[in-house]
Amino acid sequence: MKEAALGFFDSGVGGLTVVRAVQELLPGEDLIYLGDTARLPYGSKSPETIRQFADEDVGFLLSKGVKAIVVACNTATAHALPMLQSKYKVPIMGVIVPGVEAALADPEAERIGIIATRGTIGSHVYQHALATRRTGLMIYGAATPLLVPLIEENWISEEVTKEVLRKYLQPLIDKGIDTLMLGCTHYPLLVPVLQEVLSDDVRLVNSATTCAEHLKRMLEEMDLLISAKSEGSLEIYLTDLSEQFEELAKRFLSQPPGRIRRAVLGAV
CATH class of the missing domain: 3.40.50.1860 (Rossmann fold)
Known part of the structure; x- marks a missing residue:
């Protein structure tokens, strides 16, 4: 499991600030990011709907074989984190x-x-x-x-x-x-x-930086830090692709994000 990627999700691209901080702190880790841009913002949705969306986000990341998940969204952390942690065996942490x-x-x-x-x-x-x-x-x-x-x-x-x-x-x-x-x-x-x-x-x-530091401690405690020293990769998936979101992704990461793929939730 040490060699598996870390998963992150947010309702949009804001969670890429957390990804950026993790890249700086843990440069050897492979990262997979899911932005649910087709259904943002989560903040205006009911707690029940937020939990449903977050559950589907986790399901998508798990289909990619991630070893741990960061809920890089304050709203989803507030309303869905306890449910996600009780439902899934993979380590899941939030930003709060x-x-x-x-x-x-x-x-x-x-x-x-x-x-x-x-x-x-x-x-x-x-x-x-x-x-x-x-x-x-x-x-x-x-x-x-x-x-x-x-x-x-x-x-x-x-x-x-x-x-x-x-x-x-x-x-x-x-x-x-x-x-x-x-x-x-x-x-x-x-x-x-x-x-x-x-x-x-x-x-x-x-x-962003506090979340990255917490993630590093969690991975150290669970002996899940990657052993390889080469630079890690980043895969970005969005549920709605647009030029606007691609431009935002570049700005939030402060570097070209590479190819951005479309994710289809509930069908993985």
């Missing part, structure tokens, strides 16, 4: 716990802000995970629905994006946050802009 553990790695963290989609903030999954691990925290969640379209429009460095961020973040800044968690896999692309908008004493918790 790694971020929470990274936020709490600083013993002086007291006021934690979270930015994410409405669905993720509304699920209270981050708030609950933080509160159950450390008492006395002040936790503030902010839904930031305009950020994903701005990122996908490649307006990251535009002044309008900075203004939107200032508008979203000001209530959190007024609360005196010392930590800001990026609760969406698109948001790591905003780190340079966030560093401009926030003061230096606010620590950023990057969902």
Whole structure:
């Protein structure tokens, strides 16, 4: 099983920020990514529908023989991860716990802000995970629905994006946050802009890098790290192919993704 690929899925291409972080940390691993672009966004769907979609995503990745799966989607992690972990024997991890553990790695963290989609903030999954691990925290969640379209429009460095961020973040800044968690896999692309908008004493918790680090520890503990030293491969599957998604994939990976294939779910 050590030589098998690692599987990742998201409702779109945002989870490629996690893939990019894993490529940098574990360059020898083969990776397979599934973006369910035909049915995005998951955040507007019911929990039952999200669980059904996530189950089909896992089924597709398992048909490719993966040794472990990362749910590189905050919404699917929030609503489907426990079900997936109980149903399948393959190791499956999400993006929420790694971020929470990274936020709490600083013993002086007291006021934690979270930015994410409405669905993720509304699920209270981050708030609950933080509160159950450390008492006395002040936790503030902010839904930031305009950020994903701005990122996908490649307006990251535009002044309008900075203004939107200032508008979203000001209530959190007024609360005196010392930590800001990026609760969406698109948001790591905003780190340079966030560093401009926030003061230096606010620590950023990057969902992509924390997930990659957690995955490495899990593979080490289970003795599943690949033994080969050659550079790993990346296969990308999308349920809806379009020029837009291919361009986004290039930008999220910061390198050409190679051939992108179409996936048909429920027929594997």
